[in-house]
Amino acid sequence: MYALRRKWLPHEPDTEINIARALVLEKQYWENMSAAMANGTAKAFTG
Numbered sequence: 501m502y503a504l505r506r507k508w509l510p511h512e513p514d515t516e517i518n519i520a521r522a523l524v525l526e527k528q529y530w531e532n533m534s535a536a537m538a539n540g541t542a543k544a545f546t547g
Contacts, residue, residue, distance in 0.1 A: 502514055505522040512518045 501519050501523070504526050505512070505514060505519050508522040508525040509518050
């Protein structure tokens with residue numbers, strides 16, 4: 501958890517709120533990445 505906080509909020513202290521924010525940012529990142537991969541795959545197969 502602290503690694504995610506350092507990744508997303510490098511200048512913030514290790515508080516519960518900041519760790520929760522980092523988790524939300526990480527989850528959103530992977531949801532966006534999943535959508536991007538799906539769109540890229542669909543585009544590749546449709547020409």
